[in-house]
Amino acid sequence: MTTPVLRMAASALAIAAFGGMALAQDVAREDTVIFDLDRTIQDPENFNWMTPGTKRMHGAHQTMWEPLFILNYGTGDLDPWLATGFEANADSTEFTITLRDGVEWSDGEAFNADDVVFTVNLAMTNEEISSREASTIRSQVASVEKVDDLTVTFTLQNPNPRFLVENFGVRIFGSFLIMPEHIWSGENAATFAFNPPIGTGPYTFASASSNRAIWDRNDNWWGAKTGFQDLPAPKRVIFLGSGGEESRAQLMLSNQLDAAQNVTIGTFEAIQAQNPNVIAWHDDYPYAAADPCARQLEINTTVAPWDNANMRKAVAHLIDRTQIVNIAYEGTTEASQTMFAQYGSMDPFINAVVDAGYGLSPNADPAAAQALIEGEGWAKDGDYYTKDGETLSVNIHVNSASTEYTRTIDMIVEQLQRAGIDARAVPVENGVFWGEVLPFGSFEMSYSWLSCGSVNEPWASMGRYTTADVVPVGERSPGFNNTARWDGEAAEAYTAIMADIAARPLGDEAVPGLVAEAYQYLDAEMPFIPLVQAAKLLPMNTTYWTGWPTADNYYNHPFFWWNHTHQIIHNLEKAE
Amino acid sequence: MTSQDNVPMTRAEKQQAKRLKRFDNPWMNPKLLWGLGLLLAIVALGLLGRIFWDPDLVFTGSAPLKLPPVGFENLRRQEGIWDYPLGTDGGGRDMLAMIIVGAPNTLFVGLLASLIGMSIGIFLGFSAGFLGGRIDDTIRVLADVMITIPPLLILVVFQSAFGDVTLTMMALLIAGFVWQSPTRLIRAQVLSMKQSGYVQMAQLSGASTGHIMFREMLPNLVPYLFGSFIASVTTSIVTAVGLEVLGLGPQRIPTLGRTIYEAINAGALIQNLWWWWGIPTLLLAVIFIGLLLINLGLDEVSNPRLRKLS
Numbered sequence: 001m002t003t004p005v006l007r008m009a010a011s012a013l014a015i016a017a018f019g020g021m022a023l024a025q026d027v028a029r030e031d032t033v034i035f036d037l038d039r040t041i042q043d044p045e046n047f048n049w050m051t052p053g054t055k056r057m058h059g060a061h062q063t064m065w066e067p068l069f070i071l072n073y074g075t076g077d078l079d080p081w082l083a084t085g086f087e088a089n090a091d092s093t094e095f096t097i098t099l100r101d102g103v104e105w106s107d108g109e110a111f112n113a114d115d116v117v118f119t120v121n122l123a124m125t126n127e128e129i130s131s132r133e134a135s136t137i138r139s140q141v142a143s144v145e146k147v148d149d150l151t152v153t154f155t156l157q158n159p160n161p162r163f164l165v166e167n168f169g170v171r172i173f174g175s176f177l178i179m180p181e182h183i184w185s186g187e188n189a190a191t192f193a194f195n196p197p198i199g200t201g202p203y204t205f206a207s208a209s210s211n212r213a214i215w216d217r218n219d220n221w222w223g224a225k226t227g228f229q230d231l232p233a234p235k236r237v238i239f240l241g242s243g244g245e246e247s248r249a250q251l252m253l254s255n256q257l258d259a260a261q262n263v264t265i266g267t268f269e270a271i272q273a274q275n276p277n278v279i280a281w282h283d284d285y286p287y288a289a290a291d292p293c294a295r296q297l298e299i300n301t302t303v304a305p306w307d308n309a310n311m312r313k314a315v316a317h318l319i320d321r322t323q324i325v326n327i328a329y330e331g332t333t334e335a336s337q338t339m340f341a342q343y344g345s346m347d348p349f350i351n352a353v354v355d356a357g358y359g360l361s362p363n364a365d366p367a368a369a370q371a372l373i374e375g376e377g378w379a380k381d382g383d384y385y386t387k388d389g390e391t392l393s394v395n396i397h398v399n400s401a402s403t404e405y406t407r408t409i410d411m412i413v414e415q416l417q418r419a420g421i422d423a424r425a426v427p428v429e430n431g432v433f434w435g436e437v438l439p440f441g442s443f444e445m446s447y448s449w450l451s452c453g454s455v456n457e458p459w460a461s462m463g464r465y466t467t468a469d470v471v472p473v474g475e476r477s478p479g480f481n482n483t484a485r486w487d488g489e490a491a492e493a494y495t496a497i498m499a500d501i502a503a504r505p506l507g508d509e510a511v512p513g514l515v516a517e518a519y520q521y522l523d524a525e526m527p528f529i530p531l532v533q534a535a536k537l538l539p540m541n542t543t544y545w546t547g548w549p550t551a552d553n554y555y556n557h558p559f560f561w562w563n564h565t566h567q568i569i570h571n572l573e574k575a576e
Numbered sequence: 577m578t579s580q581d582n583v584p585m586t587r588a589e590k591q592q593a594k595r596l597k598r599f600d601n602p603w604m605n606p607k608l609l610w611g612l613g614l615l616l617a618i619v620a621l622g623l624l625g626r627i628f629w630d631p632d633l634v635f636t637g638s639a640p641l642k643l644p645p646v647g648f649e650n651l652r653r654q655e656g657i658w659d660y661p662l663g664t665d666g667g668g669r670d671m672l673a674m675i676i677v678g679a680p681n682t683l684f685v686g687l688l689a690s691l692i693g694m695s696i697g698i699f700l701g702f703s704a705g706f707l708g709g710r711i712d713d714t715i716r717v718l719a720d721v722m723i724t725i726p727p728l729l730i731l732v733v734f735q736s737a738f739g740d741v742t743l744t745m746m747a748l749l750i751a752g753f754v755w756q757s758p759t760r761l762i763r764a765q766v767l768s769m770k771q772s773g774y775v776q777m778a779q780l781s782g783a784s785t786g787h788i789m790f791r792e793m794l795p796n797l798v799p800y801l802f803g804s805f806i807a808s809v810t811t812s813i814v815t816a817v818g819l820e821v822l823g824l825g826p827q828r829i830p831t832l833g834r835t836i837y838e839a840i841n842a843g844a845l846i847q848n849l850w851w852w853w854g855i856p857t858l859l860l861a862v863i864f865i866g867l868l869l870i871n872l873g874l875d876e877v878s879n880p881r882l883r884k885l886s
Contacts (some may be wrong), residue, residue, distance in 0.1 A: 244840065244841045244843075245841060245842055245843040246840050246841065246842075246843045246844075246845055246846060248843075249843050249846040250846065253846070263843065264666070264842065264843065266641075266642060266651070266666065266843070266847045266849075267842075267843035267846060267847055269651065269652075269847075270651060270843070270846045270847040270848065271846065273651070274846075323637055326637075327636065327637045327641065327667060327668050330641060395740070400823070403666075403841060403842045403843075406841075407636070407666075407667055407842075410636040410667060410827075410828075411636050411637050411667075413636075413827075413828060414635050414636045414637055414828075417635075417828070424740045424827060424828065425740065425827045425828070426740060426827075427823065427827070
């Protein structure tokens with residue numbers, strides 16, 4: 001009987017305390033930077049980034065947790081952050097990282113090699129941890145050792161010249177984040193909630209609910225004390241769930257948002273017409289920044305009839321990429337030739353694949369598709385193909401967070417429908433899409449970018465489709481690798497070539513040839529269908545803050561949901 | 577033959593004659609006719625439109641993007657062209673084709689849902705009112721419980737679970753939430769009617785329950801049932817459009833609600849693409865006004881006291 005009363009009293013006290021705190025910490029709008037969040041925070045009380053959910057992109061890894069290095073997309077260098085440098089042995093099996101001196105957790109404890117060794121060991125020993133970064137560490141590292149307080153040595157299972165950029169360099173989205181040993185030790189990493197969270201970043205956690213997270217500046221941040229960086233100008237950072245494109249646009253217009261997620265070009269032009277303070281990556285058409293994650297149609301290769309390579313190839317022939325570019329992207333991107341991001345640094349590999357005859361056409365080839373489908377025994381009956389009384393149909397799951405995604409799938413549905421496949425779009429909320437649909441293979445086809453990874457070498461993308469990562473439907477794909485569950489002889493042959501490429505150093509001259517050789521299996525089996533290059537049109541508001549990343553101010557790319565956003569926040573300056 | 581017969585009628589007499597004529601046939605009620613006219617116009621739009629216009633233009637990517645209606649300019653200074661007289665939306669769909677296909681679809685969902693709902697309501701209402709006892713208790717409690725549940729809440733859950741639904745599926749789901757009030761109202765009517773002389777006479781002469789319920793009593797309720805039917809069509813359409821505007825309706829089959837959803841989702845307001853959301857909204861207004869007029873008209877048909885005297 002006393003428990004509820006106590007609980008009520010406690011919550012009344014808590015409310016009073018928080019109320020008082022909120023008043024005490026009122027931060028003016030001009031001292032606050034507000035970023036757009038394109039998903040709900042399903043578990044705002046949980047900060048264990050090693051488990052699935054919105055645990056990082058709501059500000060945690062942009063303000064509170066810092067990476068060891070940050071890959072600079074402009075220069076191609078690894079900018080040091082919590083680490084100052086590294087050394088590798090000749091065959092890339094041993095990496096020694098030097099940590100920065102004077103780094104502190106926000107509770108005053110020192111950040112050092114013990115934390116690194118502890119966190120890496122957590123990921124290596126706890127099989128239940130499922131995040132992509134933790135799985136990658138587990139599959140690569142043989143052992144990790146502390147040399148002294150500021151030096152850590154990694155021994156790898158296999159040679160991997162990309163080890164640092166892949167795991168600690170924020171190459172795509174995140175990096176392996178180091179956690180404080182003095183708080184995590186003794187906890188089960190698969191269930192620990194890590195609340196209240198602490199980090200080494202210049203901001204500390206203030207509050208979070210399902211649609212926003214608030215982070216306040218720690219004026220006692222180690223970086224300012226040691227002279228690593230000045231304190232960032234914003235006193236408060238908010239990540240705010242904005243909803244759809246229309247509300248995003250309205251918030252930008254009324255200056256209630258400083259950086260918004262992707263909008264269509266028409267919306268951007270309308271925003272800019274009414275609020276000239278809003279800018280984007282380029283000053284002019286097409287405004288958008290190239291995103292390294294090329295779009296593709298994911299296929300679950302375990303579900304009939306799509307377990308048949310010819311059927312998948314038929315779908316690939318039916319896709320008119322030009323139409324997707326024109327309708328879904330309003331001309332702001334280009335058709336994919338291969339699975340790779342069409343960056344200049346990827347040209348040698350793209351050219352090798354195209355020269356070998358495995359490039360993708362920007363236009364559809366319905367006749368080739370028809371031949372393949374009919375070759376598998378399907379016949380047109382009315383509008384659709386049928387076989388044994390069954391209509392050829394497919395459900396395509398699509399993340400409903402952006403018009404770009406849904407409209408691309410609307411377009412593909414239309415193209416398949418016209419060809420005689422009863423395709424349907426199944427829109428799903430962002431969190432559900434990444435949390436439940438994709439990793440467990442509970443889809444026939446879906447729209448995503450899971451071969452994303454390569455920006456200057458081919459393995460990061462190609463290596464995601466090896467047979468090592470095949471798990472049954474219903475089990476979580478390790479790190480979203482091979483969610484297609486592509487298996488069989490061709491996949492084995494492909495995997496063998498991948499192992500060869502993986503061991504070669506960056507810039508090895510044989511690699512483009514090997515890429516082309518491996519690509520024959522992707523071309524023949526189509527475990528996924530590359531669609532178009534991605535471009536992100538992110539409106540950024542200069543009413544309160546300037547110093548946003550743009551093509552003219554290219555200190556790094558503008559994808560503010562990534563772990564490198566520390567750089568963006570440090571570059572922000574109060575508008576005059 | 578006296579000369580009086582040829583005297584032309586005075587204005588007042590003419591009006592009186594007209595009025596009497598109108599009273600002769602209560603179904604020639606102007607409100608009813610206007611209402612029916614509006615709905616038939618939508619149906620005709622659907623039928624004739626399919627003949628004279630290409631309904632395939634309703635699919636994504638079949639037309640240029642964001643063209644305004646003829647006579648207007650969009651933000652990019654493109655002018656409307658006669659190939660797409662009502663303009664196109666952000667996904668390359670022709671607005672004229674959209675209303676040709678979408679407006680009858682919206683009406684269809686409403687009619688089907690309330691047809692099913694009313695049938696259930698009539699059956700249950702009569703059973704409860706006439707048979708009484710346990711059956712009455714069960715049906716009454718069921719209807720009372722269901723009436724307290726907000727339908728949109730449950731439908732949102734259902735539809736999100738189903739993913740893509742067909743129009744018929746959606747109508748069936750909505751029908752599950754429009755039978756309660758007819759059931760209750762019909763039950764009340766039947767209870768009072770049960771006591772009337774002709775029903776007791778029929779009972780005494782040994783007519784079967786089914787006969788009494790549906791042959792003796794039902795015809796007396798027809799105008800009332802019509803009114804109730806139109807009211808539930810309105811409710812069904814509101815529910816269907818509500819779901820569609822939330823993006824939970826059929827994905828590929830165009831409906832007015834879904835068009836509004838897509839317009840909002842793609843930032844049509846800020847881009848000033850008023851035709852994208854304005855035209856479907858206007859058509860929805862026409863449908864609702866039509867239904868309202870029919871309902872008012874039916875009221876006057878079944879209740880002579882409501883008929884205007886002037």
